[in-house]
Amino acid sequence: MTDRRTTDVSLQTDPVIEVYKKDIDRTLLVENLRLTPAARLARLRQFMNSMAELRGASRRPV
Amino acid sequence: MMDFGRLIAVLANHEVEFIVIGGIAAAGHGSARATYDVDVVYGRSGENLGRIVAALDPLHPYLRGAPAGLPFRLDVETLRRGLNFTLATEAGALDLLGEVTGGGGYENLLQHSMETQAFGTKFQMLDLPTLIRIKRAAGRPKDLEAIAELELLLEMQHERE
Numbered sequence: 001m002t003d004r005r006t007t008d009v010s011l012q013t014d015p016v017i018e019v020y021k022k023d024i025d026r027t028l029l030v031e032n033l034r035l036t037p038a039a040r041l042a043r044l045r046q047f048m049n050s051m052a053e054l055r056g057a058s059r060r061p062v
Numbered sequence: 063m064m065d066f067g068r069l070i071a072v073l074a075n076h077e078v079e080f081i082v083i084g085g086i087a088a089a090g091h092g093s094a095r096a097t098y099d100v101d102v103v104y105g106r107s108g109e110n111l112g113r114i115v116a117a118l119d120p121l122h123p124y125l126r127g128a129p130a131g132l133p134f135r136l137d138v139e140t141l142r143r144g145l146n147f148t149l150a151t152e153a154g155a156l157d158l159l160g161e162v163t164g165g166g167g168y169e170n171l172l173q174h175s176m177e178t179q180a181f182g183t184k185f186q187m188l189d190l191p192t193l194i195r196i197k198r199a200a201g202r203p204k205d206l207e208a209i210a211e212l213e214l215l216l217e218m219q220h221e222r223e
């Protein structure tokens with residue numbers, strides 16, 4: 001069964017994946033889709049750098 | 063320190079034939095999930111293997127998870143004898159994949175990739191439908207949520223068209 005509305009024409013709907021879709025935060029996706037691919041990657045890079053900094057800070061003695 | 067932008071730029075600036083797949087490609091298509099490595103499918107020609115070695119050598123690539131002191135040198139012969147390599151580099155984790163399940167190698171995937179400009183360079187990134195297809199083909203339970211998100215992104219893109 002192929003559902004053109006919910007998936008690409010060449011992708012068959014998987015009922016397990018459909019269940020997972022219910023818990024995805026669409027607001028984040030809407031926000032990302034407003035950006036260019038370059039801006040999305042820059043944002044991820046910034047996020048990952050912040051995570052690395054946070055991880056380093058948590059290892060340093062107070 | 064991990065810097066996936068640096069890894070991609072290094073490969074692109076050495077004119078390596080590669081396609082970004084995995085979590086970085088997902089983020090490029092709008093995914094909101096974090097990722098901790100760079101996955102690329104690379105061309106297997108001898109020239110390209112030489113370019114990979116030249117690009118990565120300054121980043122001191124080593125087999126990820128291998129015990130320290132294990133003799134390993136990423137050279138053309140090593141690449142030729144293997145196919146998929148999970149590497150640790152000074153710019154972060156890099157998975158060099160000669161082939162992926164459900165997608166094949168570089169030549170097969172090139173027609174399903176798109177030129178992307180980021181990190182001050184241009185490179186090929188796998189398109190969204192193919193990214194979904196190879197993630198589905200991998201059949202890993204841990205990917206289910208990521209696949210669901212990618213399919214939602216595809217639906218949302220269709221709705222916007």
